[in-house]
């Protein structure tokens with residue numbers, strides 16, 4: 361996570377009297393799923409937009425202007441005029457220079473439905489999540505085939521945490537419900553996450569190492585397949601991580617982080633699932649992990665209202681409980697003074713849109729001197745990975761509460 365001081369130190373605008381630098385549009389990316397399409401505009405600096413919606417006889421359109429903005433030199437040529445999407449209700453995006461200093465962007469719909477627009481920072485992005493109008497229909501259909509269809513087991517649809525009756529082997533259960541596990545080592549590349557300067561430790565290095573260790577343990581199961589959202593020290597935007605899990609049809613999603621708090625005595629292990637919260641400390645952790653302004657965090661409420669109906673909240677809570685219980689038990693058996701901070705809910709953007717049970721784990725505080733020294737050792741990282749592995753197996757076996 362980012363320290364609050366680092367977030368509040370971000371530049372919030374041009375100096376008084378100085379003309380604002382021209383912004384550059386660097387890319388437009390999109391991700392399509394059964395329930396929604398996510399469109400992301402990458403910009404070189406902050407631009408606020410005021411989009412307008414026109415509901416016409418033929419579908420409708422949404423458009424907005426990027427003022428004082430031009431195309432970056434490396435803007436993809438094939439996206440210069442039109443991006444054909446034809447996924448869900450969004451048919452295409454048109455992009456063009458509207459005036460000398462203005463780029464106009466138009467979304468053409470075959471039927472315009474609900475959408476949310478918000479801003480992400482570092483680097484600055486404008487994100488649209490556009491929902492299908494028939495999201496409930498598609499959701500109902502999806503419920504009937506939980507997890508990917510497994511070879512030789514047609515018709516099996518029980519979620520793993522409600523599997524009852526008898527005690528089938530783990531391998532059999534794995535075959536039925538959970539096959540592909542997506543591990544998300546938090547941060548990476550230009551985003552170091554929390555930094556402990558005294559020990560020269562960066563969150564991004566620790567999360568990658570723990571992720572790789574968990575990958576190695578899981579790979580011993582022939583029935584399991586692991587996907588890392590980043591296998592190396594590289595920058596992957598938050599909004600892309602759940603998209604990687606979705607497009608690879610992951611069955612479980614774990615985002616690994618190290619914690620940080622202004623109170624240096626804060627220590628312990630905690631796990632989160634996606635939901636709104638009134639707990640100020642949980643909100644603070646989410647704001648730091650999201651690298652979002654308080655204003656954007658407020659916007660998250662309406663986004664969550666939309667998407668929570670389609671999220672696997674109860675499965676994600678159970679999954680988080682399994683991870684937390686196993687991690688704490690395993691660490692306590694090997695180390696002293698392991699504090700169990702429990703399972704909490706908070707609006708983490710990295711989990712938003714994940715279509716499988718998902719959890720974000722904060723595996724000790726990098727801001728706590730003793731915990732940071734532990735996080736520096738291979739023994740502790742291995743124990744965290746083993747604890748997470750046991751939690752995954754616990755969830756698959758349906759031992760969650």
Ligand SMILES: [Zn+2]
Pocket residue numbers: 361362546547553554563616617618649
């Ligand atoms: Zn983090």
